[in-house]
Amino acid sequence: MISIRIENLTKRFGDSTALHSLNLTIGRGEIFFLLGPSGCGKTTLLRSIAGFYPPDAGKIFFGDEDVTLLPPHRRNTGMMFQSYALWPHMTVAQNVAFGLEERKVRRTEIEQRVRAALDSVKMGEYAARKINQLSGGQQQRVALARAMVIRPRCLLLDEPLSNLDTKLRIEMRGEIRRICKDAGLTAIYVTHDQKEALSVGDRIAVMESGHIRQSGAPAEVYRQPATRFVADFMGETNFIEGTVTSAGTSPVVETALGKFSCSAHGWVPASGQRVVLSIRPEALRLHTSVPAENSIAGTIRERVYLGEMAQYRFAAGERMLKIFELNPRFAFGNDHSALFASADPADVIVLPE
Numbered sequence: 001m002i003s004i005r006i007e008n009l010t011k012r013f014g015d016s017t018a019l020h021s022l023n024l025t026i027g028r029g030e031i032f033f034l035l036g037p038s039g040c041g042k043t044t045l046l047r048s049i050a051g052f053y054p055p056d057a058g059k060i061f062f063g064d065e066d067v068t069l070l071p072p073h074r075r076n077t078g079m080m081f082q083s084y085a086l087w088p089h090m091t092v093a094q095n096v097a098f099g100l101e102e103r104k105v106r107r108t109e110i111e112q113r114v115r116a117a118l119d120s121v122k123m124g125e126y127a128a129r130k131i132n133q134l135s136g137g138q139q140q141r142v143a144l145a146r147a148m149v150i151r152p153r154c155l156l157l158d159e160p161l162s163n164l165d166t167k168l169r170i171e172m173r174g175e176i177r178r179i180c181k182d183a184g185l186t187a188i189y190v191t192h193d194q195k196e197a198l199s200v201g202d203r204i205a206v207m208e209s210g211h212i213r214q215s216g217a218p219a220e221v222y223r224q225p226a227t228r229f230v231a232d233f234m235g236e237t238n239f240i241e242g243t244v245t246s247a248g249t250s251p252v253v254e255t256a257l258g259k260f261s262c263s264a265h266g267w268v269p270a271s272g273q274r275v276v277l278s279i280r281p282e283a284l285r286l287h288t289s290v291p292a293e294n295s296i297a298g299t300i301r302e303r304v305y306l307g308e309m310a311q312y313r314f315a316a317g318e319r320m321l322k323i324f325e326l327n328p329r330f331a332f333g334n335d336h337s338a339l340f341a342s343a344d345p346a347d348v349i350v351l352p353e
Helices: 042-050 092-102 107-120 136-149 166-183 194-200 218-223 228-233
Strands: 004-013 016-026 031-035 057-062 077-080 154-158 186-191 203-208 211-216 238-246 252-255 258-261 274-279 285-287 296-305 309-316 319-326 338-342 348-352
Touching (some): 016 042, 031 042, 042 154, 077 136, 092 136, 166 194, 186 194, 203 228, 211 228, 228 238, 285 319
Parallel strands (some): 031 203, 154 186
Antiparallel strands (some): 238 252, 238 274, 296 338, 309 319
16 A cells, blocks of 8 residues: 655657646545546556656656656556456466466465455456456456456556446446455546546546646535536536626625525635636525525426436526436426526535636
8 A cells, every 4th residue: 555646747749748747646545536538638647657658757656666767567556457458268367367477476375365366356256267258347357356466556447347337337336446445455547437436536636638627535526626627527517607796705696697605615706707607406406486595587498307306407597507306396397387496505616717
């Protein structure tokens, strides 16, 4: 178990800069997610940490050790990729043992460590099977056991669940977290799946165009986004433009839909400044009478009933807002009946325009 520190890391490919002077610290035993759209630099950062891409500037530390110039095989990291890269002609046990054999570990110790690694991922009874006799989820567990059996200083995962169906993905999210925590591993996990990051990670960093736009605990990044890009990428939201009429960390913003009492995090908007509000669909509540604060008058134009939840398109003037209601009360009825939506000031986030 180690901490990882990245200082002013820059990586270029020809005239294109993939990473722009990044700084990041990952704590011991932390499961840290790199999250962002395709081409944002998250895989480049992971491969730089692994040693596959030498940086053009900056340093990488494992604990207090500068590993910037160390080749991959001397960094002792466990790697897991989208393609599991398992040997089809070998058994499950032989696949897991491969890294230990390359390291010239004694045969008796190999057998013991392979058995323990397979047991940890609940694959002990499949040790003698060939890879093509396993399901996708079972192959994923074997790849995880192979990465862990070498007792890596950290575990690096590049979209390891992307080839699984939805049910298996959800199941394996919890399994990966359990295994990493049981083993005390520091793990860095690359994904573009927000639900994966929110449900598994201790902390996450949202990347865009080679920059880290925000990092923090999952709930913090989701509920208190720092930029419009982060708010939009981390889930569905409603953006409403406006002007600050009362400054401070609890500002009041005038918009085309009325005045909103809001929350600002990490910055203080000035009076008269143009801003944008982010309100998550699940933060909006529907009422038949005028709420006391942050009231928006409108009508439901479209309903999608999902049982435990309903999704609405709510027409407010010329704007169309998204509203999600758990245990829905308004899922059936007159689409043109007058209603009101409201949100708590803590859920109305002010962002720089």
